Amino acid sequence: MSTSKLCKFIVVAWMFVGLVMSIVFSVTASAANPQVQAGDVIRIILPGEASLDKNFEVDRNGRLILPEVGPIMVSGFTEQQMQEKIRRELSKAYRDLAGLKVLLDERRIRISVLGFVGQPGEVVLAEGAGVQMAIQAAGGLRSGAQLDRMQLRRGDDETEVFNYKRYLDSGDLKVLPRLESLDVLFVPASPKIGNVAVDFDPKALNDKGDAAEDRTAVKVFGEVYNPGSFSFKESATLVDMLMRAGGVTRYASVEQIRVIIDGEPKLFNLKRYLDTGDSDMMPRLTVGTTVFVPKQEEEIKAGANTVYVMGEVFKPGAYEGNKNAGFLDVLANSGGPTRFAETRQIRIIRASGSVERFDLQSFTEGRSAKLPKIAAGDAIFIPEKTDLNEKSWTKVSPNRAVKVMGEVNRPGRFEWANEMNLMDLLAHAGGPKPNADMAKITVLFSDANGSTRSVNFDLNAYLNGEISNTRMPRIVAGTTIMVPQLPDDPSDNKSQWVRQRSEDSIYVFGQVVAPGRYRFDPSMHFLDILAAADGPSEKADISNVRISHRNGKHAQVSKLDLAMYFETGDESLLPNVVPGDSIYIPEKDRNWLSEKKERTVRVLGSVNKPGRYRFNDDMTLLDLLAEAGGVDNDGFPEKITVVNLSCCKDQARTFNLLEFSKTGDFGMLPVIRAGDTVYIPSREESGWHKARQGMEDVFRIVTISALLGFL
Numbered sequence: 001m002s003t004s005k006l007c008k009f010i011v012v013a014w015m016f017v018g019l020v021m022s023i024v025f026s027v028t029a030s031a032a033n034p035q036v037q038a039g040d041v042i043r044i045i046l047p048g049e050a051s052l053d054k055n056f057e058v059d060r061n062g063r064l065i066l067p068e069v070g071p072i073m074v075s076g077f078t079e080q081q082m083q084e085k086i087r088r089e090l091s092k093a094y095r096d097l098a099g100l101k102v103l104l105d106e107r108r109i110r111i112s113v114l115g116f117v118g119q120p121g122e123v124v125l126a127e128g129a130g131v132q133m134a135i136q137a138a139g140g141l142r143s144g145a146q147l148d149r150m151q152l153r154r155g156d157d158e159t160e161v162f163n164y165k166r167y168l169d170s171g172d173l174k175v176l177p178r179l180e181s182l183d184v185l186f187v188p189a190s191p192k193i194g195n196v197a198v199d200f201d202p203k204a205l206n207d208k209g210d211a212a213e214d215r216t217a218v219k220v221f222g223e224v225y226n227p228g229s230f231s232f233k234e235s236a237t238l239v240d241m242l243m244r245a246g247g248v249t250r251y252a253s254v255e256q257i258r259v260i261i262d263g264e265p266k267l268f269n270l271k272r273y274l275d276t277g278d279s280d281m282m283p284r285l286t287v288g289t290t291v292f293v294p295k296q297e298e299e300i301k302a303g304a305n306t307v308y309v310m311g312e313v314f315k316p317g318a319y320e321g322n323k324n325a326g327f328l329d330v331l332a333n334s335g336g337p338t339r340f341a342e343t344r345q346i347r348i349i350r351a352s353g354s355v356e357r358f359d360l361q362s363f364t365e366g367r368s369a370k371l372p373k374i375a376a377g378d379a380i381f382i383p384e385k386t387d388l389n390e391k392s393w394t395k396v397s398p399n400r401a402v403k404v405m406g407e408v409n410r411p412g413r414f415e416w417a418n419e420m421n422l423m424d425l426l427a428h429a430g431g432p433k434p435n436a437d438m439a440k441i442t443v444l445f446s447d448a449n450g451s452t453r454s455v456n457f458d459l460n461a462y463l464n465g466e467i468s469n470t471r472m473p474r475i476v477a478g479t480t481i482m483v484p485q486l487p488d489d490p491s492d493n494k495s496q497w498v499r500q501r502s503e504d505s506i507y508v509f510g511q512v513v514a515p516g517r518y519r520f521d522p523s524m525h526f527l528d529i530l531a532a533a534d535g536p537s538e539k540a541d542i543s544n545v546r547i548s549h550r551n552g553k554h555a556q557v558s559k560l561d562l563a564m565y566f567e568t569g570d571e572s573l574l575p576n577v578v579p580g581d582s583i584y585i586p587e588k589d590r591n592w593l594s595e596k597k598e599r600t601v602r603v604l605g606s607v608n609k610p611g612r613y614r615f616n617d618d619m620t621l622l623d624l625l626a627e628a629g630g631v632d633n634d635g636f637p638e639k640i641t642v643v644n645l646s647c648c649k650d651q652a653r654t655f656n657l658l659e660f661s662k663t664g665d666f667g668m669l670p671v672i673r674a675g676d677t678v679y680i681p682s683r684e685e686s687g688w689h690k691a692r693q694g695m696e697d698v699f700r701i702v703t704i705s706a707l708l709g710f711l
Helices: 003-032 078-091 131-137 166-170 202-208 236-242 272-277 328-334 360-364 422-428 461-462 495-498 527-531 560-567 621-627 659-661 687-710
Strands: 039-047 054-057 064-065 070-073 101-106 108-115 121-125 152-155 158-160 184-186 217-222 226-228 258-261 264-268 292-294 306-311 317-319 346-347 356-358 379-382 401-406 412-415 439-448 452-457 482-484 504-509 516-519 546-547 556-560 582-585 600-605 611-614 640-644 651-655 679-681
Touching: 003 582, 054 064, 064 078, 070 078, 078 101, 108 131, 121 131, 121 461, 131 166, 131 184, 217 236, 236 272, 236 292, 360 600, 422 482, 504 527, 527 582, 600 621, 621 679
Parallel strands: 108 184, 217 292, 306 379, 401 482, 504 582, 600 679
Antiparallel strands: 039 054, 039 101, 064 070, 108 121, 152 158, 152 184, 217 226, 258 264, 258 292, 306 317, 346 356, 346 379, 401 412, 439 452, 439 482, 504 516, 546 556, 546 582, 600 611, 640 651, 640 679
16 A cells, blocks of 8 residues: 555544544433433422422423423423523512533423323333333223324434334334334224223133124024124034123023024024033024024913912912912012012002902001902002102102192102101101191191191190190192292391281381291290390380280280399289280380470479489489489589479479599489479579679679779
């Protein structure tokens, strides 16, 4: 080799070595500084900021969502580049970033797993995870997934089809593609499962075969559990085919199985074959054989000794018996009534067309000792309980129904039995609601002529033992029970007045919180109805309550000092209030002209509130002055005058309030009676004030005279 060629070779060799070294260096640098991708976990450390000092995940768009600054694109960045960008974005919202550190904490990939898997959707896996880990994270494969045609889609144009079944058979990881972040793994469905989503049974599918095998398959249908087309096998017998179809049902006619072999129909008696074990009876199957298992048709029984049992029994049908068979014999032969049977309303339909009713429950409880006689041709019908389904008027005839309406928990139309009473019926309807007026239950009876009469029943009195069972209304079929409603809100009960009779109401007027008209129970007393009206208001004069009694021939008015009752607790002070009465509570400061002068005391002069005041014997002059607001600033309390109205002549005496305040001697207080007058003079009317005024006048005259003499 010449020197020039040797030099050229050396130059080319060095260029090749340099290229290889640059590639190795690039790969090494890339491995040392990995780029951020979707799914990676980024750790941000910023002391003092709890909202930032934690892990963040890169979303499928390659962004980090950080508080205060929002989304930041970091996909494709190295760790150093990502830290610089995050620092720039955070500096817009935070001042002190001296302790900020941004680390690529965990490498992960974000994969979308779609198709025939348990939970299709997006999964996040550790870097390096394979296809099997992605399928497991998506809930595993569903029955019917096609394993040999799985797809891996990367981007918009790149799609790779791989055979996952080959990996399961061999364990060769080279068969599986390598996953990258944002890849889409699609698992298709097998074409054998059809177009309808059903539970997939691979074994049954293999037995039945697909459309290409229909010409050679053995078709089994009729009274078998799994009818269909089954793949033909040379060694398979007719019994094998029936077993592959799940066996025959209990309705199958096994003596009349029809088999079509090569276009020739044959009958096969499975019962006889099982009894004898004769293999010559077994037809030899060929491709395309058709097997039909018919339904067993029972022979219709009829005759002179046949009795029919229908309805809610375990084995309804026609039964043959002897002439001595009775009702219970036939009923026991049919398995007896089910738990849904209404045994109180059994009907025996005679051969002549007449209908006889029988209460089996009453017979079993010993209340009835006579069983109906059963003859040939009779039919026994046991109906279903009406409360098992939606209540229907077609199930209960009017001559054995009772209607319950109003404020009960389950109003409706109920079947009636004579051994029940009103309490049984209310309990069957769920009992009264909390807002039911149990003292005014109305029971409406109707007779054959179409006329009606109503009876009121006080359930509260019955529950309290005030009414015995003998006074409870006797309920019969066709009766209507109405349970009325109490007013919804005692403070706003005017909407209930239309449904409320005045004879059942108490009227409350005047100074109460909620005046109005109230439904009243006679067992309640005065305080109950006053409490229903939310009690007296702050302006109420509870010492002068008036009660108007309207329930007698002539109206009467009684007075009540409710304040006295609250002080003494004497129950005899409370009046007897009955429905129809009215209660009036006046206002404290009402017009004084409405009071007679003989029942008031006049307070005049220098007081803050002069006027007429109601007065009773329990009050003193001090109470009266306090009610009048006390002596004003111009008053002269040393000369208070009290004018007494007596039988013989009027008397007047003075009272020194200041002297009383110093001694506290209550004996100094003058006696006050209704009709008296109390006068408090002003200081200008006192003798001292007049003397001082005179001296001031003399002093002015002297002063003026001296001044004139000086001038």
